[in-house]
Amino acid sequence: MHLLEVDRISKHYGNVVALKEVSAHVDAGEVTCLLGDNGAGKSTFIKILSGVHQHDEGRLLVDGEEVRFGSPRDARAAGIATVYQDLAMVPLMSIWRNFFLGAEPRKGIGPLRWLDSAAARRIAREELRGMGIDIRDPDQPVGTLSGGERQSVAIARAVYFGARVLILDEPTSALGVKQAGVVLRYILQARERGVAVIFITHNPHHAYPVGDRFVILNRGRSLGTYGKSELDAQELVKLMAGGRELAELQHELEELTAELTRTS
Amino acid sequence: MGQTAVESVHRDERLLRAGFLSRLLSRPDIGALLGAIAVFFAFGYFARAVNWLGDPAIAAGWTDQAAQYGIVAVPVALLMIGGEFDLSAGVMIGSSGLLLGYLTTHAGMNVWPAMALVLLFGLAVGFLNGFTVVRTKLPSFIVTLATFFVLQGVNAAGTLKLTGQTAIQGIDEARGFASARRFFASEISVYEYKVKVVWWIAITVVGAWVLAKTRFGNWIYSAGGDPVAARSVGVPVVRTKMALFMATSGVAALMGIIEALELRSMQAKEGIGLEFIFIICAVVGGCLLTGGYGSVIGTFFGAAMLGMVQLGIVDSQWDSNWTYTFQGAILFAAVMLNTLVRRRAQRAR
Incomplete structure (x- = not known):
C-alpha cells in the first residue's frame, strides 16, 4: 500500500489522448520524479492529482483507497498540495498574506472574527526560517522576491499546512542554476520532514540528485519506472x-x- | 548556533529601521494624505477672504461635499482592489432615492420599511451586476455601463410617468420621515456639520478594517491581484466579487436614502456623473486600475480632497467650471504617483 498511487490512469480530451495507462506511486519521505518533454502529459497528470480534471480510466488511490477528486479543494482535503510554476503567489500581496491566503488564521468570537495578523507574521517568518529561508520582512510584497525564493515560500506554505503529498510543477524550469539549487534543497527539506514529493520536471539534471524514483513520460505513455539504484x-x-x-x-x-x- | 541567531536578529532590526522612510513612502495612501493637506492649505491661501482655515462653517461645507463622494467611494475602492469597476454606482443613488420617494409618496409606506426595501433593491442590483460579470466573464466596465444606461432611462421615464415632472417630491410628508431624517440626514452642531459625515467616517473605518484585518480583506486583495492563483489556493473568488458588487450597490442605495431624506425630494437625474468621481477618489487613494492594490484610508483622503476642491473653488471666487479641470489634474497626478509608488513597492529590497 502506498501513500499515493495511480494505477494505469488514462485521460483524453475529445479524441486527443493525453495520458494512456500511466502508473506511478509515492510514499512518505520519498521523492518521485516525473520526467518528460513538452506534450508528454505532465500537465494532465498534475491536473488529475490536484483535482482540476478527472481521469477517464484507471484508479487513483490514497492510502490504498480509491478516490476521485471533484475539485482542487477535495485534493487538498486529502492532504495533496500542488505548487504551480507561476500561479503560486499574488505578487502585490505581502509574504505573510500570501502564506496564509485561503487559510487565514483568525481570532474573535462568533460572527465577529478578524485576522490574527501578528501570529500570521510570526508563523510565516518562523516557518520560512525553519526551511532555511531568511526573509527580511514578512510585510514585503512577494513581487520583490526572486523566483527561487517565491517557489520556496510556496513549498514552505504547503508543508506548513500539513501537505502529506507535495506536487511541484516545474519548480526549477524558469530559474538559473543557483536559484534552482536553492529550490532543490527545499525539496530535500520537505522530504526530510516526511512529505511525499512528486517533482515534475523536464530537466534530468535537476531530477537525479533529489529523486528516489523516476517515471518517464513520452507522448502520454509511461516509458517505465526506475529506482535510483537502477540507473545513473x-x-x-x-x-x-x-x-x-x-x-x-x-x-x-x-x-x-x-x-x-x-x-x- | 545561538551566536548566528542573535546576529541575524540584529541585522533584521537594522534593516527595518533603515527601511522606515521607504516603507512609509511605499504605502498606497500616503499620496492622498499629502495631497489633501496640500489642497487644504492652498485654499487656506486662495480662500483666505472667507477664513477657509478657521471658520467651522466652511469645514462643515466641504466635509458635507466630501461625505457625498466618500461614502460610496469606499465600496467602489474595495471593488477596484478586487479587480472590478462599477459605473452604475452613481445612477444607483438616483434610482434608490426615487424608489424611496415612490414607496413613501405613491405607495404610502412608512419611511423605515421603505428604506429596508430600497436597501434590498440595492443589493439585488449589485447581485445582478456581479452575477452577470462572473457568469459572462465580460469586463465589469461594460456590464455596469449597461446597468448605468438602463437605470438612467428607467429613472427619467419612470419619474415622468409617475409625477408628470422630473422629480418626486413630498417625501417629508411620509410617516417616519422625521425620525429617519434625524438618523441619516440631520445636522449635528451649530455649524451644521452633517450627520452624513459621521456615516462617511464610519463606513471608512469599517471598510479599512475589513480590508486590512479580516479574511475577506485578504480575499479582496487576491481576487484583484491574481484571481487564478487565489482560486488555486482555495479563495472563493466568485463569491468575493459578488459580495463586493452587492456592497457597492447597497451603499449607493444608502446614499440615495440619505439624499432623499436630506433634500425631501429626488431629481430623476440625481447621481449621474458621480460614478467617475468615486473612481477618482479611489485612484487618488492609491487604488490601481488593474486591481490588487489600494487603500480605503487613502480613498477617504481622496474624497476629502475632491470635496475641498469643489467648495474651495467657489470660496476663492473662481469660476466653478474649473472644478472639472482640477479633478482631471488631480486624477492624472494621482495616477503618476501611484505608478511610482507601486514600482517602489515592487522593487527588491
Whole structure:
C-alpha cells in the first residue's frame, strides 16, 4: 500500500489522448520524479492529482483507497498540495498574506472574527526560517522576491499546512542554476520532514540528485519506472531524450561532420 | 548556533529601521494624505477672504461635499482592489432615492420599511451586476455601463410617468420621515456639520478594517491581484466579487436614502456623473486600475480632497467650471504617483 498511487490512469480530451495507462506511486519521505518533454502529459497528470480534471480510466488511490477528486479543494482535503510554476503567489500581496491566503488564521468570537495578523507574521517568518529561508520582512510584497525564493515560500506554505503529498510543477524550469539549487534543497527539506514529493520536471539534471524514483513520460505513455539504484544520471538523460533516437541523431551528426570535413 | 541567531536578529532590526522612510513612502495612501493637506492649505491661501482655515462653517461645507463622494467611494475602492469597476454606482443613488420617494409618496409606506426595501433593491442590483460579470466573464466596465444606461432611462421615464415632472417630491410628508431624517440626514452642531459625515467616517473605518484585518480583506486583495492563483489556493473568488458588487450597490442605495431624506425630494437625474468621481477618489487613494492594490484610508483622503476642491473653488471666487479641470489634474497626478509608488513597492529590497 502506498501513500499515493495511480494505477494505469488514462485521460483524453475529445479524441486527443493525453495520458494512456500511466502508473506511478509515492510514499512518505520519498521523492518521485516525473520526467518528460513538452506534450508528454505532465500537465494532465498534475491536473488529475490536484483535482482540476478527472481521469477517464484507471484508479487513483490514497492510502490504498480509491478516490476521485471533484475539485482542487477535495485534493487538498486529502492532504495533496500542488505548487504551480507561476500561479503560486499574488505578487502585490505581502509574504505573510500570501502564506496564509485561503487559510487565514483568525481570532474573535462568533460572527465577529478578524485576522490574527501578528501570529500570521510570526508563523510565516518562523516557518520560512525553519526551511532555511531568511526573509527580511514578512510585510514585503512577494513581487520583490526572486523566483527561487517565491517557489520556496510556496513549498514552505504547503508543508506548513500539513501537505502529506507535495506536487511541484516545474519548480526549477524558469530559474538559473543557483536559484534552482536553492529550490532543490527545499525539496530535500520537505522530504526530510516526511512529505511525499512528486517533482515534475523536464530537466534530468535537476531530477537525479533529489529523486528516489523516476517515471518517464513520452507522448502520454509511461516509458517505465526506475529506482535510483537502477540507473545513473547519464542513463536518465538518455531515457529522457528517447534513448535510441538520440543515438541515431548523434550518428547522423557524426556522418554529416565527416562529410563536411572531407569536402572542405 | 545561538551566536548566528542573535546576529541575524540584529541585522533584521537594522534593516527595518533603515527601511522606515521607504516603507512609509511605499504605502498606497500616503499620496492622498499629502495631497489633501496640500489642497487644504492652498485654499487656506486662495480662500483666505472667507477664513477657509478657521471658520467651522466652511469645514462643515466641504466635509458635507466630501461625505457625498466618500461614502460610496469606499465600496467602489474595495471593488477596484478586487479587480472590478462599477459605473452604475452613481445612477444607483438616483434610482434608490426615487424608489424611496415612490414607496413613501405613491405607495404610502412608512419611511423605515421603505428604506429596508430600497436597501434590498440595492443589493439585488449589485447581485445582478456581479452575477452577470462572473457568469459572462465580460469586463465589469461594460456590464455596469449597461446597468448605468438602463437605470438612467428607467429613472427619467419612470419619474415622468409617475409625477408628470422630473422629480418626486413630498417625501417629508411620509410617516417616519422625521425620525429617519434625524438618523441619516440631520445636522449635528451649530455649524451644521452633517450627520452624513459621521456615516462617511464610519463606513471608512469599517471598510479599512475589513480590508486590512479580516479574511475577506485578504480575499479582496487576491481576487484583484491574481484571481487564478487565489482560486488555486482555495479563495472563493466568485463569491468575493459578488459580495463586493452587492456592497457597492447597497451603499449607493444608502446614499440615495440619505439624499432623499436630506433634500425631501429626488431629481430623476440625481447621481449621474458621480460614478467617475468615486473612481477618482479611489485612484487618488492609491487604488490601481488593474486591481490588487489600494487603500480605503487613502480613498477617504481622496474624497476629502475632491470635496475641498469643489467648495474651495467657489470660496476663492473662481469660476466653478474649473472644478472639472482640477479633478482631471488631480486624477492624472494621482495616477503618476501611484505608478511610482507601486514600482517602489515592487522593487527588491
